[in-house]
Amino acid sequence: MRTGRITQCSIGIIVVLTAASLSFNKANKVTSDRSVSENAFLQVYKVFMSPRCMNCHPAGDVPLQGDDNHLHPQGVKRGADGKGVYALKCANCHQPQNTPGLDMPPGVPDWHLPPADMRMVFQGKTAHELALQIKDPKQNGGKSPQDLIEHMKTDLVKWAWEPGDGRNKPPMSYNEFYNQFKLWIDKGAVVPN
Amino acid sequence: MITLTVNDQSYTVDVEPTMPLLWVLRDVLHLTGTKYGCGMAQCGACTVHLNGEAVRSCVTTVARAVNQKVITIEGLSSNNTHPLQRAWAEEDVPQCGYCQSGQIMSAAVLLRENPNPTDQDIDDAMSGNICRCGTYQRIRKAIHRAASLQKEGGVQ
Amino acid sequence: MSSTTYSRRRFLQTGGTLTGGLLVSFFIPASAKRLGEKAASADVLFVPNAYLSITPDNNIKILLSHVEMGQGVWTTLPMLMAEELDCDWDKISVEHAPPGEPYKHTAYGIQITGGSTSTWSEFDRYRNAGATARALLVQAAAQKLNVPVSAIKTEKGFVIAGDKRISYGELAEAASKLPAPTNVTLKDKKDWQYLGKPMRRLDAKAKTNGAAKFGLDVYFPDMLIAVVAHSPVFGGTVKTFDASAAKAVKGVRDVVKIPTGVAVIADHFWAAKKGRDALKIDWDPGAGKSFDTVSQFQEYKKLAGTKGTPAGKAGAVDEAMPKTTKKIQAEYIFPYLAHATMEPMNCTVKVTGNTCEIWTGTQMPGLDQAAAAKILGFKPEQVTLHTQFLGGGFGRRATPGSDFVSEAVQVAKASGKPIKLVWSREDDMRGGYYRPAFLHQVTIGLGNDGLPAAWQHRIVGQSIVAGTPFEGMIKDGIDATSVEGVNDSPYLESIPNYSIELHSPKTPVSVLWWRSVGHTHTAFVMETLIDELATAAGKDPVAYRRSILKSKRHLGVLELAAEKAGWNNPLPAGQFRGIAVHESFGSFVAQVAEISIDKGQLKVHRVVCAVDCGTAINPEGVRAQMESGIIFGLTAVLYGEITLENGQVKQRNFHDYKILRMNEAPLIEVHILESGEKMGGCGEPGTPPIAPAIANAIFAATGKRVRQLPLKPADLKQA
Incomplete structure (x- = not known):
């Protein structure tokens, strides 16, 4: 199983750190990777906390809207699969593409929230909490670090940079975001303090 | 040319693929039971079933409906026999009536997926449909009544 | 409450319908009293065939002087009629009346639905209409059966005398030839069978199967859709406009300037709206631009x-x-506050030679008819107005200036085409009133x-x-x-x-x-x-x-x-x-x-x-x-x-x-x-x-x- 990698990796870091005196050079590289990873997460954290990402990772079961993160009107609910309930399923309004015009429903194929058993809340989370949550297979739907990188390639994630008329984009380009996210994983998926 | 199936009848229409389904239904096929209220999926007056889901036809391009099954209020039942239509009349729900096609189409999905809806379920299903006459309380009662009628075998 | 005799209202004439049924015609009191209020003196006016007709197959058609916009007059006014007519509730059909003298508000003197007045202002008139029709039917039955009127009862659309039972429909033609009674006695409150009882809406079925026709649902072949670009500022006017891009939109048929803006006319709403979005208009906003x-x-x-x-x-x-x-x-x-009726403003107009037909949901059909006539240089009687169900009114469809009706007539006049003017929700929200x-x-x-x-x-x-x-x-x-x-x-x-x-x-x-x-x-x-x-x-x-x-x-x-x-x-x-x-x-x-x-x-x-x-x-x-x-x-x-x-x-x-x-x-x-x-x-x-x-x-x-x-x-x- 690939899901164990982050944990193994973390244990590895701890082992290395406690054994730092054994190899100064090695320890130096680890410290450097650690801070690169941590910094990378702090960069992507800004994106995660931007309305385009956070609004579909709400603390409650109602998606958010707008740069003020207000509750989605219409009483829209997450539903077990994250795709809404009954007559208020996401795809009833959210099309496979953005509907043109100000305040029109944005869209990509399979518009949805995280499912109820993997809520992946961004709203209200510190960088520390969010990083812990994202890398925890128990909370991230059993995703391995590589799976997490793959998730960042989905249309739904990329939508944040093509958010439709009148919506602000996250605070860095998609490529920057992707590279930083990958860097975070590659350099050890360090959880910032 | 675009081919679509509405209320089990096939139509071929000469419209742009990006034209909202609503205007194809209303202005091309003249199925006017589906209403225009806002054009931005805020009010639910234009709700129709696309493969059984309560889509807002004002923001649904006709391209999305190609070769799919569209049901409008006109096709919900023959002769007002759907439990919701019966319940709506029995609870005296409609006032101006303009939003009610959309209300019923939304409620139909609720009842199909949850034959015994609670008040909370009704809120969760129906809050996307605005009624300016404020018939919400009667809609709520009518859905409960329709659930009973459905159990008694009133399903089409 | 005691029963009341209305001797003031004389019912002079009745007439047969083309199909041999009964149409009831009578004087219209110019003002009604509220229940519990002293009767006001009333000028009267004769107009035939105003409120109901009975067909040979015993169906009752009731014409409404007030319009249905959700408040329930489609049911309440027939209740008033049915109470006195003693007809079969299930055989009633209802239609909006056209503009006309008989349908003017009994208290306001113009044809209007507003001020929460429909029921009390029609309390006498519609009961009277029913009672008059019943009296004629009873009279016709008495003659036919050769029995005194006092020997006759009525029940659910039938006249009953001993073991004889004749439907109103069968009596309608004979009744239509009788002189109307000069006074009728209305039922005592204690004898009411419909009034005061909860009655279900007669429009519920049509409003749950898509059959109800609102103004926005009007359609006839050759009809086009018009969408108007209005000044973003109240009172603003068009300085110049360029319609070339609008006309290039597939489905757009015409672009015309009208007093309230620029109208794009197209095969359907979507093309008309896209055409409008493509218009380039230089507005003179006028003095209103500084208002906040x-x-x-x-x-x-x-x-x-x-x-x-x-x-x-x-x-x-x-x-x-x-x-x-x-x-x-x-x-x-x-x-x-905006009224924000669920049905945005709309009006359909067809001008043919020296006649004009209008279909719309309006609270003041008479004023709208007059406004249309004025724009076209017609007399009001050259304008036929078909009132549709109103998808909400709340006062918005009672504009003294007939705003959306006038605008539709202007578009029809300027383009020479039969059009349905459709306001988008945005037009409706920003269009004032x-x-x-x-x-x-x-x-x-x-x-x-x-x-x-x-x-x-x-x-x-x-x-x-x-x-x-x-x-x-x-x-x-x-x-x-x-x-x-x-x-x-x-x-x-x-x-x-x-x-x-x-x-x-x-x-x-x-x-x-x-x-x-x-x-x-x-x-x-x-x-x-x-x-x-x-x-x-x-x-x-x-x-x-x-x-x-x-x-x-x-x-x-x-x-x-x-x-x-x-x-x-x-x-x-x-x-x-x-x-x-x-x-x-x-x-x-x-x-x-x-x-x-x-x-x-x-x-x-x-x-x-x-x-x-x-x-x-x-x-x-x-x-x-x-x-x-x-x-x-x-x-x-x-x-x-x-x-x-x-x-x-x-x-x-x-x-x-x-x-x-x-x-x-x-x-x-x-x-x-x-x-x-x-x-x-x-x-x-x-x-x-x-x-x-x-x-x-x-x-x-x-x-x-x-x-x-x-x-x-x-x-x-x-x-």
Whole structure:
């Protein structure tokens, strides 16, 4: 199983750190990777906390809207699969593409929230909490670090940079975001303090 | 040319693929039971079933409906026999009536997926449909009544 | 109540229909009385075939002088008819009447649905029509069977004499040849079989299967759709425009300039709207471009500091005020409100030679017919108007200037094409005709007894009727719709010194009656102030009102609402209640609102409503209208606000002009107090009390008074 990698990796870091005196050079590289990873997460954290990402990772079961993160009107609910309930399923309004015009429903194929058993809340989370949550297979739907990188390639994630008329984009380009996210994983998926 | 199936009848229409389904239904096929209220999926007056889901036809391009099954209020039942239509009349729900096609189409999905809806379920299903006459309380009662009628075998 | 004989109304002539049925024709009383009110003298006018027809197969068609916009006249007026006609309820069909003399409002003299008047104003006329038809049918049966009239009964569309049973349909032709009776006796209230009983709506079926035709649903071959680009600023005009891109849109057939803008005509709405979006228009915004609602209220505030036109006065406020020991001063602000009917404005027009046909949902078909005729250089009778179901009215479809009908006629005239004018939601939201913005400034001096000894009340807001054909309604400088609810407040009886003054500034923004009109703001001011006085006097709000109100009918509903709400019983922890009582349109309504505030969010749990409309002709309809009025009023409390900047309306659609939804709707209980007093209306009176009842409940929760609507987050925080 690939899901164990982050944990193994973390244990590895701890082992290395406690054994730092054994190899100064090695320890130096680890410290450097650690801070690169941590910094990378702090960069992507800004994106995660931007309305385009956070609004579909709400603390409650109602998606958010707008740069003020207000509750989605219409009483829209997450539903077990994250795709809404009954007559208020996401795809009833959210099309496979953005509907043109100000305040029109944005869209990509399979518009949805995280499912109820993997809520992946961004709203209200510190960088520390969010990083812990994202890398925890128990909370991230059993995703391995590589799976997490793959998730960042989905249309739904990329939508944040093509958010439709009148919506602000996250605070860095998609490529920057992707590279930083990958860097975070590659350099050890360090959880910032 | 675009081919679509509405209320089990096939139509071929000469419209742009990006034209909202609503205007194809209303202005091309003249199925006017589906209403225009806002054009931005805020009010639910234009709700129709696309493969059984309560889509807002004002923001649904006709391209999305190609070769799919569209049901409008006109096709919900023959002769007002759907439990919701019966319940709506029995609870005296409609006032101006303009939003009610959309209300019923939304409620139909609720009842199909949850034959015994609670008040909370009704809120969760129906809050996307605005009624300016404020018939919400009667809609709520009518859905409960329709659930009973459905159990008694009133399903089409 | 005793039965009444209407000898004044003579029914001179009847006539056969083409199919051999009966059409009833008779004199139309120019004014009706309310139940419990003395009959007014009436000029009469003969018009044939006005209200009902009976076909040989015993079907009854009833024509409505009032239009169905949700309030239920499609059912209530037939009830009045059926009660006296004794027909089979299941055999009734209903249609809107065309514009015409017989359908003019019995109290207003023009054809209008408004002012919550339909039921009481038709109470005599429609019962009379039914009774007259029945008398003729009975007479025809008597002749046919050779029995005296006294030997004949009627039942559910049949005449019965001994073991003989003849349908109305079979008798219709013979009846149509008889002279109409000169007077008919109406049933005693105790004998009513339909009136006073809850009857289900006759339009429910058509409104649940897509069959009901609203104005927007009109279609005939060759009809095109028109969408108009309106000036973004009120009063703005087109300087120049370039339609080349618009005309290049597939499906666009024509682009024409009309007085209110530029119309794009196309095969369907989508093409017309895309064409409109592609128009390049250079607007001359005119003087309205500098208007904004923030400075408007600053101006209004200044005006309120100056003396206005007197609208009511007793004693000497100026002398009494300084002598009072305690004062309450309050300033209230109410925004513009859009009607936001679910069906946006629309109108279909077809001009052929020297005739014009119009299809629309309108509250004033006669005025619209005249307006269309004027534009076309026709006589009104050259214009046929087919009233469709109205997808909501609330006053918006009663514009004295016939705005959307005129615009449609202009498009048809300019293009020479049959068109359906369709306003988008954005056009509708920004197209004007709002409940006027108002500011109230009130100073109350309390006497030593804690009761108001002096009350100075200044109201600032646009007149609805000024500059319209209804301007004549302004008396002594006062548009009654600006002050109703204050200058006729029942509390004034108990206030020795008061002065009510009005300022009616003009603005570029077009304004209109909006469900319950002036009462939308006056009830709020009066009922929150009375609550404030109760608090100042250290009294319970209900007990205080009881001590100061003398009006029996106000007290009746106040007590009923309080009792049904369990006013004296504690609520669950965290819940609070408020009460308000207000009369409007002849009906008395009290409401108790139960609320809680959780994390800054207002939740309205339950509203208990008591209504006294005299006699509830259709109690189910009365309940429905109270429910409807409460939701309408609650929407305004929570969300309703139209604001302008640089002369432009900022709101566009339901995302920024929100309407209450199912998950916000409280439980509503309606209790009808059947007083048998003078009849009032029900379409509007449910709206005024809810806002003050909510505000008073918020005070109970927070200790803070709400001075401005809609509610702001700060209103829901503790004092």
